[in-house]
Amino acid sequence: MENTIVKAENYNSYFGDNHVVKDVNISINKNEVIAVMGPSGCGKTTFLRGINRMHELIPGATSKGKILLDGQNVYDLNAIYVRAKIGMVFQRPNPFPNLSIYENVVAGYLLNGIKVSKADKDAIVEKSLTSAALWKEVKDSLHKKGTFLSGGQQQRLCIARAIAMQPDLILFDEPTSALDPISTSSVEALFHELKANYTLIIVTHNMQQAARVSDRTAFFYMGELVEFDDTKQMFTAPKDQRTQNYITGRFS
Amino acid sequence: MIFKGIIIFFAFVITLPLIIILLYIIKQGVTQVNWHFLTHVPAPPGEKGGGIANALMGSFMMVLMASIVAIPVGMLTGIYLSENPNTKLAYYSGLCVDILQGVPSIVVGIVVYFWIVKPFGTFSAIAGSIALAIMMLPIIIRSTEQTLKLLPDSLKEAALSLGVPYHRVILKVIVPCGFAGILSGITLSIARVIGETAPLLFTALGNNFFSTTITKPMESLPHVIFTYATSPYDDWHDLAWGASFILLLFVLTLNIVTKVLTRKWKIQL
Numbered sequence: 001m002e003n004t005i006v007k008a009e010n011y012n013s014y015f016g017d018n019h020v021v022k023d024v025n026i027s028i029n030k031n032e033v034i035a036v037m038g039p040s041g042c043g044k045t046t047f048l049r050g051i052n053r054m055h056e057l058i059p060g061a062t063s064k065g066k067i068l069l070d071g072q073n074v075y076d077l078n079a080i081y082v083r084a085k086i087g088m089v090f091q092r093p094n095p096f097p098n099l100s101i102y103e104n105v106v107a108g109y110l111l112n113g114i115k116v117s118k119a120d121k122d123a124i125v126e127k128s129l130t131s132a133a134l135w136k137e138v139k140d141s142l143h144k145k146g147t148f149l150s151g152g153q154q155q156r157l158c159i160a161r162a163i164a165m166q167p168d169l170i171l172f173d174e175p176t177s178a179l180d181p182i183s184t185s186s187v188e189a190l191f192h193e194l195k196a197n198y199t200l201i202i203v204t205h206n207m208q209q210a211a212r213v214s215d216r217t218a219f220f221y222m223g224e225l226v227e228f229d230d231t232k233q234m235f236t237a238p239k240d241q242r243t244q245n246y247i248t249g250r251f252s
Numbered sequence: 253m254i255f256k257g258i259i260i261f262f263a264f265v266i267t268l269p270l271i272i273i274l275l276y277i278i279k280q281g282v283t284q285v286n287w288h289f290l291t292h293v294p295a296p297p298g299e300k301g302g303g304i305a306n307a308l309m310g311s312f313m314m315v316l317m318a319s320i321v322a323i324p325v326g327m328l329t330g331i332y333l334s335e336n337p338n339t340k341l342a343y344y345s346g347l348c349v350d351i352l353q354g355v356p357s358i359v360v361g362i363v364v365y366f367w368i369v370k371p372f373g374t375f376s377a378i379a380g381s382i383a384l385a386i387m388m389l390p391i392i393i394r395s396t397e398q399t400l401k402l403l404p405d406s407l408k409e410a411a412l413s414l415g416v417p418y419h420r421v422i423l424k425v426i427v428p429c430g431f432a433g434i435l436s437g438i439t440l441s442i443a444r445v446i447g448e449t450a451p452l453l454f455t456a457l458g459n460n461f462f463s464t465t466i467t468k469p470m471e472s473l474p475h476v477i478f479t480y481a482t483s484p485y486d487d488w489h490d491l492a493w494g495a496s497f498i499l500l501l502f503v504l505t506l507n508i509v510t511k512v513l514t515r516k517w518k519i520q521l
Contacts, residue, residue, distance in 0.1 A: 094404070098429050
């Protein structure tokens with residue numbers, strides 16, 4: 001399909017002999033918000049980290065199968081290039097503590113040694129922070145350290161940092177699990193706005209969050225992709241018994 | 253209550269001699285220090301005056317040369333150990349570092365004597381610097397390793413996920429974030445070796461004259477203290493106190509500078 005941005009074909013991940021992600025086939029469209037949910041240890045984060053090749057950084061971690069990004073298998077591309085193309089936001093906000101807010105946003109350029117003019121940098125910073133709904137709050141303290149911000153602000157700073165690299169796809173690994181409810185809602189509100197320009201894949205083990213923010217939801221269980229459907233459909237009339245059990249809270 | 257009293261008593265007992273030693277050195281030494289003392293070489297026996305200019309220069313040069321070798325090597329080893337803690341190489345080099353840390357400094361001196369001084373046929377400042385560098389290495393390696401291990405993995409992941417190559421992640425993120433800790437290790441190692449006499453006794457030897465030739469014997473502060481103090485002349489003993497005071501001043505300043513810098517550059521995670 002024309003509109004596909006990411007496609008997994010028979011994708012498998014391993015930690016040593018431990019088969020964590022089993023034969024996943026999934027196809028994700030542009031400008032979609034995808035929630036990936038499932039109980040702890042079901043392989044959802046591992047799958048996510050396979051998309052931008054972060055999985056292989058863990059000693060003993062391997063993978064098989066294809067992840068196609070715009071039709072190209074990321075495992076045939078340079079890993080550095082793939083990671084630069086795909087944004088990622090982690091469970092805990094992790095701004096660089098040695099850099100200011102401003103430098104954190106353009107960290108992708110700074111750390112890669114990409115020369116950008118001051119004017120361009122200013123523009124990138126303002127645009128990214130605006131997209132991350134943080135500009136108004138920090139525009140007067142851009143040169144303070146990013147770690148002085150609150151947890152929710154830090155997480156939005158990390159989103160701005162990912163956006164600054166102009167990715168098509170942004171991966172979120174349980175982005176609100178370390179945040180308080182108010183920060184969580186500020187980040188969730190952001191997902192709706194980001195959808196216009198980016199494709200988002202959000203791993204979460206919070207079902208309500210999946211229901212609130214996503215267009216389609218993928219349910220992982222024991223390393224398998226059990227069900228992948230419209231979020232509404234999934235939460236009202238799941239096709240698989242295991243999804244049904246999970247949603248109704250029979251196991252978690 | 254009694255237990256608490258005992259603890260306070262011993263804390264006091266431990267601190268007291270330390271303060272007495274410090275005060276004594278300052279009292280004995282401070283009167284010796286003047287411009288002449290700092291800018292002149294030792295006078296021949298019987299003559300008045302004489303100073304430690306050669307020793308100051310020698311200590312400075314040898315510590316500098318030792319640092320040039322030990323800082324990059326120590327930091328790189330420390331980075332390796334913190335990045336690859338589970339490899340065989342890390343295990344054995346970590347073990348070597350621990351052993352090296354426990355090797356008496358005179359043994360380091362004798363090893364350098366047989367490896368450098370004997371083959372080249374002369375005592376030299378280079379040999380002295382190598383001995384000092386060996387003494388500095390374990391301190392720098394361990395402090396770098398410990399500092400970097402405390403940094404959360406999430407920091408590295410943040411950089412890697414932006415497509416930053418590994419070497420840049422280390423150089424631009426990990427090392428700058430751990431800089432305060434690494435720096436304190438470096439200054440502590442300098443403070444440690446600047447007062448070392450044993451490894452210099454049969455490497456740099458000592459020199460009564462002003463010399464900046466690194467292939468020739470060179471004087472150093474701890475060694476000038478040793479020669480002055482073991483001499484039979486009273487006015488030389490006074491010079492030894494003066495040199496001790498200067499050495500003490502260096503070590504104290506280094507320690508204070510370390511404390512201030514680590515506090516100032518400490519990165520809030």
